[in-house]
Amino acid sequence: MKAFAYVNPTNEKDAVAALSPQLEHSMPIGGGQDLLARMKDYVTQPDRIVNVKSALESTVTPFQGGLRIGAAMKMVDLSEHAEVARMYPAISAAAIEVGTPQIRNQATVGGNLNQRPRCWYYRNEEFVCFKKGGNTCFSPAGENQFHAILGGGPSFIVHPSSLAVPMLAYGATFRLSGPKGERLVPAADYFTLPTKNLRTENVLAPDELLTHVMLPAPGELRSGHYEVRYKTSHDWPIAFATVLLSMQGGKVRTARVVMGAVAPVPWRARAAEQFLAGKTITEATAAAAADAALRDAHPLSQNAYKIEVAKVAVKRAILRAAGMQTA
Amino acid sequence: MATRDDSPDGMKFNRRNFLKSTGVVGLAETVAAPGDAAAQSEPAAVGPGDVPVRLNVNGRPIDLMIEPRVTLLDALRTRANLTGNKRGCDRGTCGACTMLVDGRTVYSCSTLAIEVQGKQIRTVDGLANGDQLHPVQQAFCDRDALMCGFCTPGFIMASVGLLEKHPNATPEQIRKGLDGNICRCGTFPRIFEAVSSVKGGQRG
Numbered sequence: 001m002k003a004f005a006y007v008n009p010t011n012e013k014d015a016v017a018a019l020s021p022q023l024e025h026s027m028p029i030g031g032g033q034d035l036l037a038r039m040k041d042y043v044t045q046p047d048r049i050v051n052v053k054s055a056l057e058s059t060v061t062p063f064q065g066g067l068r069i070g071a072a073m074k075m076v077d078l079s080e081h082a083e084v085a086r087m088y089p090a091i092s093a094a095a096i097e098v099g100t101p102q103i104r105n106q107a108t109v110g111g112n113l114n115q116r117p118r119c120w121y122y123r124n125e126e127f128v129c130f131k132k133g134g135n136t137c138f139s140p141a142g143e144n145q146f147h148a149i150l151g152g153g154p155s156f157i158v159h160p161s162s163l164a165v166p167m168l169a170y171g172a173t174f175r176l177s178g179p180k181g182e183r184l185v186p187a188a189d190y191f192t193l194p195t196k197n198l199r200t201e202n203v204l205a206p207d208e209l210l211t212h213v214m215l216p217a218p219g220e221l222r223s224g225h226y227e228v229r230y231k232t233s234h235d236w237p238i239a240f241a242t243v244l245l246s247m248q249g250g251k252v253r254t255a256r257v258v259m260g261a262v263a264p265v266p267w268r269a270r271a272a273e274q275f276l277a278g279k280t281i282t283e284a285t286a287a288a289a290a291d292a293a294l295r296d297a298h299p300l301s302q303n304a305y306k307i308e309v310a311k312v313a314v315k316r317a318i319l320r321a322a323g324m325q326t327a
Numbered sequence: 328m329a330t331r332d333d334s335p336d337g338m339k340f341n342r343r344n345f346l347k348s349t350g351v352v353g354l355a356e357t358v359a360a361p362g363d364a365a366a367q368s369e370p371a372a373v374g375p376g377d378v379p380v381r382l383n384v385n386g387r388p389i390d391l392m393i394e395p396r397v398t399l400l401d402a403l404r405t406r407a408n409l410t411g412n413k414r415g416c417d418r419g420t421c422g423a424c425t426m427l428v429d430g431r432t433v434y435s436c437s438t439l440a441i442e443v444q445g446k447q448i449r450t451v452d453g454l455a456n457g458d459q460l461h462p463v464q465q466a467f468c469d470r471d472a473l474m475c476g477f478c479t480p481g482f483i484m485a486s487v488g489l490l491e492k493h494p495n496a497t498p499e500q501i502r503k504g505l506d507g508n509i510c511r512c513g514t515f516p517r518i519f520e521a522v523s524s525v526k527g528g529q530r531g
Contacts, residue, residue, distance in 0.1 A: 003375035006395035006441055014370050029439075036398075036437050037418050048372060049395065051442055076431070100507025101485070103419060105431040106438065233506035234420070 001039040005048045012211060015055035016177050018048070019207040023199065028052045028209055030072060030108035033099065034115040042125045043132070044116075056110070056211055060084060065217030071110030071210050075099070078109055087218050090166035090242045093225040098162050100234045110210045113164055113174075117157035117201065118236055119147065130155045130198045144300040146238065149307055151263035155194035156300065158261045159201060160236060164191060165260035166225060168268065169242040172215050178208035191265040201264065221246055224320030226313045227260075237261050239310035241293075243317040245281070252276045257293055257318075262310050269293035272314060281322035290314040373441075380441050384409065385453025391440070399443055400424045400435035403450060411452035412480045422508030425481035425488075426450050432488035432507070451480035454487065462525050463487050470521040474512035482508050486522045498523065 007026075009015040020026035026048040029035055038044040057070025060081055067083060078084060079095035098104055098112060121127040121138040128134035139147045139156045147156040168187040176183050190202050197203070204210055227240035237260065244256040255276035257269040272293035279285045290311040297307045316326040374395035382389045382402065389407050400417075403409040412435060415423035419437035426435040427449040435450075454461040460468070463486045473479045482505065489496060489504035496504060501522050510518065 001396050003394055003396050005372035005374045006378075006439075007370055007372045008441075009370045018370065018372070029442075032439065032442075033419055033434075033437055036439070039396075040417065047375075049439075053442075100422070101489070101504055102422065102425060102432045102434045102507040106433050233503070 002045045004046055007050045009055045012055050012177055015050055015052050018050040021207045023206050030111035031106035033103050033107045063214055066215040069109055069213045073109045075104040075107045088170055090223040090225040094162045094166050113161050115160050118160045119157045140300055145302040147300055147303055148263050149297040149299050150267050151193055157264050159265050164266045165258050166242040168266045169244050169256045169258040170215050172213050174210055175212040176208045177211045194264050222321045224317040226317040228309050228313050239306055239313045241313040241317040243321045245321045252279050259310055286315045286318040381444055384448045395441045397440050398436050399438040399440045402440035409450050409452045412450050413477055423478050423481040425484040427488050432485050451484055466521040466525045470517050472514055472517040472521040474514055478510045482518055
């Protein structure tokens with residue numbers, strides 16, 4: 001990797017001051033599990049690295065009936081946190097499936113949310129795609145079996161974060177800190193489609209830090225999370241879903257259905273949510289909701305199978321949320 | 328165009344690097360003292376040339392002059408002669424570089440040495456007590472849990488980390504706990520057998 005200067009601030013203000021408005025010039029490092037690999041492959045070549053592990057909080061604290069999670073919290077600590085598991089079980093379920101024990105011991109919540117796409121063209125130095133400042137996406141005419149089936153174009157990456165999906169489902173708000181102070185951005189506005197923002201996947205500016213995730217009080221929710229993957233470990237899901245159900249008298253009052261690994265952002269399936277409202281959860285209603293969730297999907301040349309996989313993920317997440325057995 | 332440096336330890340010396348490093352070392356030493364950093368309004372950057380890095384490895388301090396980009400794995404293998412842990416993929420995928428940092432398993436290839444100063448680092452080199460193998464090492468020998476052996480140091484460190492966290496790990500916990508390590512020879516059944524055979528009390 002290219003040589004770089006290193007800064008080790010001990011507070012948020014100093015950490016922000018060490019960043020730069022220039023893209024990929026001065027970059028924060030959390031666990032480094034994504035960044036260092038990109039640097040070794042010359043995909044990302046910062047001149048300066050800012051260690052934010054001492055500068056940002058790494059704990060979970062009660063916050064307005066919900067919880068506030070410090071961005072420097074390690075994934076292992078998040079996955080084993082009892083209050084998180086009790087209040088937001090889908091977040092625990094997603095966290096425990098991320099990477100491997102070694103990765104979870106290093107990787108941070110902020111890093112997981114801000115990791116870059118796993119697209120093999122983006123990850124290969126030789127392919128100068130939109131994400132690297134080029135003027136094309138290689139996947140539509142190339143190898144696209146893991147690429148987007150929803151919301152794609154002009155870039156067809158899928159969002160790589162497993163945490164982003166349940167965080168969006170629970171209505172998380174992200175606190176960002178920059179040279180002009182802090183701003184609070186709902187998860188729904190944080191992640192951006194390539195049509196709005198081609199080079200990066202969110203609204204975080206190069207001189208801003210994601211410092212906290214605030215989760216609202218969950219209320220009486222039932223949750224289900226289901227990931228479909230080739231390998232049971234150390235892999236990114238082919239498709240996955242978080243489903244939250246608010247029940248009333250055995251019927252769904254309101255539903256939240258969010259899919260992952262299908263689109264350039266965590267993808268909220270409003271058609272499925274509307275379909276579920278007022279229904280009793282059965283195998284048939286879950287399957288119909290899954291069909292609704294994927295109704296607008298447009299596969300590329302090699303990834304039509306992902307539509308079926310995503311349907312399975314949505315259906316099983318719904319059944320799990322309703323407390324029913326799934327494979 | 329950035330200067331390429333793909334030497335195994337990330338520290339190929341050429342005139343340009345050498346001049347860069349000598350220019351920055353003086354600065355690095357002044358900010359390395361904890362008191363000085365706090366006195367400044369904003370912490371100063373060190374590097375990109377060599378900076379002093381002190382690592383605590385297997386209970387002993389090791390002082391190195393290395394660039395901030397040097398990984399823990401390369402620092403120990405190429406500068407401290409601790410070659411027990413192996414460099415396999417160098418991308419945090421294979422697990423051959425697994426070490427313990429403050430009791431937790433990490434991919435040392437995906438950890439910057441400069442970031443683990445002040446932490447307790449354990450490598451496979453420090454596991455045995457003289458000629459007395461660690462119980463996990465002994466179990467790998469007894470169960471013949473290796474073929475080529477390249478992954479073994481990483482598997483052993485991952486197993487030690489797992490058993491220190493879960494002294495009576497279930498088969499499911501062992502599988503899940505070791506899924507950050509890959510054996511291309513496919514000795515997984517023997518590895519699981521070896522780790523399962525280590526009894527709680529002997530695992531420390």
